[in-house]
Structures are given as structure tokens and as C-alpha cells.
Amino acid sequence: MKIKPKEYKVRHLSYILRSAEEADAKSISEIRLLIDGETENLDREKGEAYIDEQGFKEIIRRDTETINHLFLAAEVDGRIAGFARCEGNHLRRTAHKVEFGVGVLKDFWGYGIGKNLLKEAISWADSANIKKITLSVLETNEKAVQLYKSLGFEVEGTLKKDKQLSDGKYYDTILMARFTPGFN
Template sequence: MIIDKQEFYINGLSYNVRSAIVNDAKELSKVRLQIDGETENLDREQGEGFIDVTGFEQLIKNDTENTRNLFLVAEAQDKIVGFSRCEGNTLKRFAHKVEFGVCVLKDYWGYSIGKNLLKESIAWADSNDIKKITLNVLETNDKAIKLYEMLGFEIEGVLKKDKVLSDGKYYNTIVMGKFND
């Protein structure tokens, strides 16, 4: 699915949020790899689950054509600095919901990029009769949890000892959801 480009100016940074296009694939492959190495908040370590240019081209094409998927990028200073995806399900029993995921380059934290990617995804879901958005978040990611709660998400459950981080300790994953009547 495609949305209209939105412009933002936060804390001195001008950026836009728009739908991903096939020409973004090369940059997205590099950005995703970099982000995976900058934080342990995501599911992957750097290099795991690598998506090459062709993989991103196919993902963007599929998400653009599928009315239950949305692939957004955030652009600042003429480069992609973050992205998000909403992925739906074709099974009728799950067709009312999508799963949201987001990542932003560490140098661009603090500019509400993740927040605006999520707000645009929520607006898209609202206008496309999607009733529920779900997401998973690492229990130690307090800023993200507070943001999600501020935008109407509720904790639905906890996956105990779900991830092992570099310190060798196990951490919980919090499952959150937002339901629109």
C-alpha cells in the first residue's frame, strides 16, 4: 500500500516519512545491517537474516501491491535513516490485524522518527479497516514501551526468557496491541 509523503521538523531536523519504493532497496539493505549492529532492542544481531538488494526489491513490490501491508521509510539529509513495516495476514481469521516493526539509525534517535512512522502506520490502518496492530518489544526498551502506551497500545502478554543478549542473560519480550473499534 502507498501513503502520501509527510514532512516533519523536530528538534532542528527536517525529515519526511513516505512509502518505500524499489529504488530504496540498496540503501535499505545497508541501513538495516547498520541498525542491527547499533542496538540489542531488535531481534537480529548484525548480519543475521540479511536481506540483499533483490530481497528488498521484492519486499517493497509485495508490500506496495498488498492492501494489508505497509512499508515506510524516513528520509533526512538525503538518506534513509529509519523504516517501518506493517505486515498483514491473508488468513481470514487474522485478516483484521497487522504486525508492526520499526528501526531507526542511532544517530537519529530523539527526533520522533519512530513515533511518526508509527503514527502514520496507525492512520493508514484506521483508514483501511484494519482493526488491530500488534508489536513485540524487548522488556528493557522503556522509551519504546512508553511511546507505544502513549499511542494507545496495551500490554497483552509477556514471552518469558524469550531472548538471549550479548551479556548471556535471558530477557522477556512484551507483546503489545492496539485495537480500533
């Protein structure tokens, strides 16, 4: 699925949120690798589950052609600074929901890019008759948990001692969801 590009200006930074295009595949592959190495908030360590340019081309193509998929890119001065995806499936019993994931380069944290990617995904989901958006977040990422709650997500559960971080300790993963208003 595609969305109409939208420009944002925050302090001295301007960026555009738009649907990802196959031409973005190389950049997205490269920044995903960087993002994975910048934070422990994601599932992967740097280099794990690597997706190359061709892999991202295929994902972007599939997401563009599939009604319950969305792949967004955040562009700053012609450079990809972050991305987000909503991925649904074709199974009738779960076709009403999508899973949301996001990544933003650390240099661009604090400009609302992640928040606006999520807002765009919510808007798309509501207009595409998606009833539920799910996501998972590490318990230590309190800022993200608060953001998700402020945008209507609620905690559905916790996966205890789900991730081992570099300090050797195990941490919980919080499962959250947002339901389309009026969905019972």
C-alpha cells in the same frame, strides 16, 4: 499500500516520511544491517537474517501491491534514516490485523522519527479498516514501551526469558497491541 509523503521538522533536522520505493532497496538493506548492530532491542544481531537489495525490492513491491501491508521510509537529506513495516496476511481469520516493526539509525534517535513512523502506520491502519496492530518489544526497552502505551497500545502478554543478550542473561519480550477505536 502507499501513503502521501509528509514532512517533519524537529529542532535542526527535517525529514520526510513516505512509502518506500523499490529504488530505496539498497539503502534499506544497508541501514538494516547497521541498525541491527547498534542496539540489542531488535531480534537480530548484525548480519543475521540478512536481506539483500533484491530481497528488499521484492518486499517493497509486495507491500505496495498488498492492501494490508505498508512499508514506510524516513528520509533525511535524501538519505534513508529509518523505516517501518506493517505486515498482514491473507488468511480470513487473521486478515483484520497487522504486525508492526520499526528501525531507526542511532544517529537519528531523539527526533521523533520512530514515533512518527508509528503514528503514520496507525493512521494508515485506521483508514484501511485494520482492526489490530501488534508488535513485540524487549522488556529493557522501557522508552519504547512507554511510547507504545501513549499511542494506545496495551500489553497482551509476555514471552518469558525469550531473548539472550550479550551479557548472557535472558530477557522477556512484551507482546502489545492497539485496537482500532470502536472495535469490540
